[in-house]
Amino acid sequence: MAFLSSRRRRARLVLALDDPALDRLLKALLATTRTGTIATTDLCSAQISRLMDEETDDWDRHTQRMSVLAHCLSETHVPRAWTAREPGNARARVLHAWSLLVRARAQRSLADGNTIAQNCFRAAELAPQDPTPWVVLLGLARLERRGQPEAFGIWNEVLARDRWNREAYLGMLRYLGPDEMGSRIQVLDFVDAVRARAPENAPCTATELTAQVLQYHSVLALGGVEALMARNHWTHVEAAQVLDRAAHTWARPGFLHHAAALADLNLLAYALIAAERRHDARPVFEAIGGQVVSWPWSVGGEPVAEYEKARSRTTIGG
Structure with a gap:
């Protein structure tokens, strides 16, 4: 992993x-x-x-790049205009659909659901092996609060093309949560199934830890005494075991090699600090090298400031 370094670097959002x-x-x-x-x-x-021509069949990196581009271009005319100029270009259609989905989430209003779906289905016809049209359709199903049979059908289309697609697993995790179309029990069942089947360093490896962080955030959101005692979440056996497994492996050089590995290390550093496991967090912060992602640091405030505050705590105690 190119970002592994023992040098302390000034933190920045990447x-x-x-x-x-x-x-x-x-x-x-x-x-x-x-x-x-x-x-x-x-x-x-x-x-x-x-850039996309360089990827060949690396669907993990392709999905990650499409996601980043969609978020960065969601407020521009580029995706729509590109599709209008090249209607037979599957990548253009996926980027257009994904950027519309990003905008809809930000505005909490879905005005272009049909356009998103049509672009995705056409892209799937043009590039049958590409998982990203189905990744976007899964996001649309979540936003439209579609039933579980339909959502799982779309999810299986992604997996048929990219077995451990990180975006799809994290999307289904949130879909199955109590804030969307599922329950805490369904989240636990889903996480158990992923842990039993996926390789330890698969692109979807952060599914289990993400579930724990989301549960931790749900306690924080309660406010009052519950929020003050939220750190106790990480003393529960299940949460502690999830942290143990990740802390002992993820920061090892070369262990994580998927496109969003750096984002997963940020997640791990955040969770370890929340659990007051400063000693375990030190090598993770070293591996991150000051390259900060927005979530989950943004939950507490400005991401870079929250990251720096957390990193400074690793120099105090153990």
Whole structure:
């Protein structure tokens, strides 16, 4: 993993994680969209296509890159205009659909559900092996609060193309939670099934820890005495065992090698600090090297400031 380093670095928010090619693309897209010229969309789409052409069949990295691009371009005209210019381009259609989904989540209002679905189904026809149209359809099913048979059907379409797709597993985890269309019991059953079947370093490895962090956040959200005692969540046997497994393996050089590994290490560092396991958190912070992702740090405030505050605590006690 390129980001592993023992040097203490100044913390910064990273959208591209440890993907230098994607980072260069995001900077190029920002510079291009600022020009305001009539050729902006053509240039942006060419820059995106050039990067995507390098991936071959690495669906894990492809999904991660599509997710980042959709979030970064959701407030621009680029995805829609690219699709209009190249209606037979599956990547353009997925990016358009995903950017609309990101916008709908941010606005908490779904005005383009049909457009999202149509783009995804057409993209699936154009690129049958690509899991990302189905990843976006799963996100749409969550937003529309579709029933579980339909959601699981879409989820299985993703898995048929990319068995351990991180985005799909984390999406289903939230869908099965009490805040969406499931319950705490269904979350536990889902997590048990993932732990029993998935390799320890699969791209979806953070599903179990994410479930624990979401449960911890649900206690914090109660406020009052419950929030003050939320740290006790990590003393429960199940939560402590999840942290043990991750803390003992994830920060090892080369153990995690999926595209969003850096995001998972941020999650682990956050959980270890919440559990007051500062000694265990130190090597994780070293592995992160100051490269911060928004969630879960944003739950407590500004992500970089929260990260720095947490990292400083690892120098105090054990």
